[in-house]
Amino acid sequence: MAETMTATEETTQEQQDVQTDGNQDSAGIDVQSAEFAEVDEAAGSGPGSSIDILLGMEVPVTVVFGRTEVPIQQLLQLSPGAVLKLNKSVDMPVELYLKDTKFAVGDIVVVDDQFAIRIKEIVGGKISGKPGKN
Numbered sequence: 001m002a003e004t005m006t007a008t009e010e011t012t013q014e015q016q017d018v019q020t021d022g023n024q025d026s027a028g029i030d031v032q033s034a035e036f037a038e039v040d041e042a043a044g045s046g047p048g049s050s051i052d053i054l055l056g057m058e059v060p061v062t063v064v065f066g067r068t069e070v071p072i073q074q075l076l077q078l079s080p081g082a083v084l085k086l087n088k089s090v091d092m093p094v095e096l097y098l099k100d101t102k103f104a105v106g107d108i109v110v111v112d113d114q115f116a117i118r119i120k121e122i123v124g125g126k127i128s129g130k131p132g133k134n
Contacts (some may be wrong), residue, residue, distance in 0.1 A: 064116060065094040065108060093120055 053109040068084025078084075094117060096104040 059098055062097040063094050064097065 066088040093105040
């Protein structure tokens with residue numbers, strides 16, 4: 001019992017020593033209090049706020065208009081001019097993905113000699129699966 005009291009007394013003495021050292025912790029590292037400036041709640045809603053930064057960002061959109069599976073041996077034998085048949089017909093809608101999330105379906109169209117997508121439907125909620133997996 002006397003040993004327990006001695007250990008407790010030593011611990012209490014160490015805590016008092018740390019407290020009297022002021023700006024040093026028990027490992028001898030200099031410690032300082034942090035001071036933070038007041039934040040104006042209206043400051044985050046004007047021009048240059050973080051939402052404006054996000055709205056100006058560009059994100060890659062992936063368009064999936066068909067899938068196929070090919071054995072590696074056949075894949076290694078492909079050369080320029082080879083044709084891979086996909087699992088969709090030309091009149092079926094394509095899927096649009098942001099990252100790994102399907103967000104819309106649409107039709108392929110041509111605008112000024114370039115392919116484009118006419119959005120037919122915005123998909124509600126999160127649809128799991130990576131492009132090429134659904």
